[in-house]
Amino acid sequence: MGFHPEWNEISAWISRSRRLFIKKLARNDAAWADSASNGHQNGFFIPRPIAESDFFPQLKNSNPDKPHIFDVEYPTFWPASGEVRNSTIKYFSLRNPGKANAKPRYEWQHTGIPKEQFKALSPASLLLVGKLEEDVSGAGYWFVVVDSVSQEAEIVETAFQLDADFHYGLFDPALPAAQTSVTDQLIGDLVQAIKDGTLERFIKTQAMPPPATLASQAQAKWLSENGGRDMNPFSIRNPGDAVMRISRDIEYAIYKQAELRFRAAQVARILVSSGGDPIVNLVRGFAELDAIFLSAAQTRKSRAGLSFEHHVERLFRDGRVHHEAQAVFGGRRPDFVLPDVSELNANGDAVIVSLKTTLRERWKQLALEKPFGAIFLATVDDRISSEAIDEMGRNAISLVVPESLKKANESAYDGNSNVITFTEFFEIEVRSKRPSLILPL
Structure with missing residues (x-):
């Protein structure tokens, strides 16, 4: 079973729940688990709309000397390891408490969770939390972490119809069916x-x-x-x-x-x-x-x-961008060549654009196309690791990603010079650097 249960076990826990919380984990929700020192996080953040709902236990002020802090301790069950944890949710309601410039702060931090289950996760992995109909080993909630590259993540996304821009949500445990x-x-x-x-x-x-x-x-x-x-x-x-x-x-x-x-x-x-x-x-x-x-x-x-x-x-x-689709050259067939295959190696303006909805290791074959032109790899995959992005950069491969994914907290794209958005590709790489690729009206 390991630390990431299979779908049949996850489905069984879902069926025992009256409400389900699903969150796509941001980088700082799991990065602490891979750090040598846990730092101050040691857990994940609960989004404000979820924290202010009645899903999690109610928080109270337990320390009169710090009236801006609200918390609750409660038992949680982790099916992947079969253990019950004494977890804590803390809410720091003020920034700079006790000072004249104190302002509201909205951070609900959930700690007291198994570090090993958050280690080495792929970007955009999922956290599933079920509110049980009946307690299990004294716990009223179960937690499962689903790595984004697993088959289980694909099943969860399909079963609960998670959109491309999904970040978090509460769900009825009855799996959604067709209308x-x-x-x-x-x-x-x-x-x-x-x-x-x-x-x-x-x-x-x-x-x-x-x-x-x-x-x-x-x-x-x-x-x-x-x-x-x-x-x-x-x-x-x-x-x-x-x-x-x-x-x-x-x-x-x-x-x-x-x-x-x-x-x-x-x-x-x-x-x-x-x-x-x-x-x-x-x-x-x-x-x-x-x-x-x-x-x-x-x-x-x-x-x-x-x-x-x-x-x-x-x-x-x-956009009237001169292109050739599925052009064959040198035993290769990229998705698009701009402007066309006859221009490859003829000048410095030829562009190879390959498409991958999911990357995994398949991008490595693109490195062989470096002598023929600038290489751009377009994808809608938000699960690519920082290590893979760096390796693509060393191989002169630029990633082209949707605008929202470039800045998303769940992906590893932000801050990487070899990752550009579709907008940047068309505005800079095409219109600014290679205006001849745009056909006249």
């Missing part, structure tokens, strides 16, 4: 198709839309929401945030609705095959069911990369 109206409509459609003997025809009409179609629908929705006519990166505010929102939230929501209808119909066909007993069909058709769900997982992963590519290309196209 009732959408679900009921699908059930009715499937029941009718089975009754009419038209299930095969229904499945054909529910085929998954091509990636380009999904991307176009998502872009149209974003433009409608924001009152825009195009996705010109030189005129829209924060183009990187726009791409992240379209790809990770809007398009994914459209995709999930289409996937539900298509995959549910495929499974229904197996369960009602030849009018037989559904249990018998389930067992005999297990291999086929397994193939359906494997295909679904693989399609989701490939969709994310294609989605990102479509939306970045829309920025290039609407």
